[in-house]
Amino acid sequence: MKTILFLMAYYFLSVNLYSQKLEYRSVDYYFDLVEKLEIDKLKEEKLIDKDLNVTKKYRKDTGKGLNDEGRKKYLDIKINVLKSVFKNYLYQQHLEYEQDIYGLYFSMAGFDDTEWCIIKWRKDKWNNQEKVDKKLVHNSEMELEEGKNVVNLDFIFICSNYDEGPKNLDGVKIFIKNNYLIMERGGLYHSLFDLKNQKVLVNETCPWCKSEAESKEKMNLWIKENLHDKIEKIINE
Incomplete structure (x- = not known):
């Protein structure tokens, strides 16, 4: 009888834990x-x-x-x-690195602009956040830009970028290679973060704006030459 009760308790605990686990969302x-x-x-x-x-x-x-x-x-x-x-940033993926959790979040602005951000938590502060208030993220971003220490939040803003016009929506993910965190979208590397030195090395907030491209093909050519190739060279050195 005790064995049966133990197995039942283990089963329900496992189901509960599994249901709380966050998995990749496209x-x-x-x-x-x-x-x-x-x-x-x-x-x-x-x-x-x-x-x-x-x-x-x-x-x-x-x-x-x-x-x-x-x-x-x-x-x-x-x-x-x-x-x-889309009043919040919504969970797509997270990765562990040493004592930290790095989360990739997605949202939209207006009818059509798509945006992403990477946020860092300490493991003891991470609670499988499915969404994060945009205002809190933007406050963290502003304080980081002003060189202030963010002390009132459980997370730290790392970087963000968005698509205004042509979009790279497929295969959006983050991955770690040689102590670097990379954001990839549409088969092209968009952002590079140095995990050891805690520094953004490559990122462009609005690739379409910066490239001044008239088509997705021209924008992606600009991304490849100015972001992807630079990132690929650094992570493979």
Whole structure:
């Protein structure tokens, strides 16, 4: 009997611990979440029915698409959903290095701009944070830029970058090689952090802005020449 009770306790404890474990989440994970919330809200506001068809009140007289009132209502719903979801930075991945945890977080600004940041916690302060308040992250970033010691937060801002215009959303991840932390997006290295010396060596906040490129291909060529190749050389020395 004692053996059975022990096994049951072990099973439930294991399930509980497993359920709290954070695993990698792609950008699409959050886009799918936004889409689901939008659909639920559209149904709630009766813009669409249970079969996802536009309801008569908000349908054009031609029978296809939203009328003016429907478009306005849809826009309001979309804005509110985006604001609700992306008021925080959202978890994508984390790595351990010595006594620290490095977390990669994703968010959006406005309708279209996608943004990422890397944050560091001490292991004893890490609590599987699925989201982090943007205001706290920005405060940490400003204090770091001003050379102040961040004493009121459990984490330290490392770096951030965002896509305004063309986007590299696939394969977003961080990894460690030769005591360097690298952020990769779209198969290109974007950021390099020296773990031993606690210093950002390579990063560009807005690659598209800096490159002044007219297309994704030209932007990525700029990223390869000015970020990726530099990072690759350093981590392989």
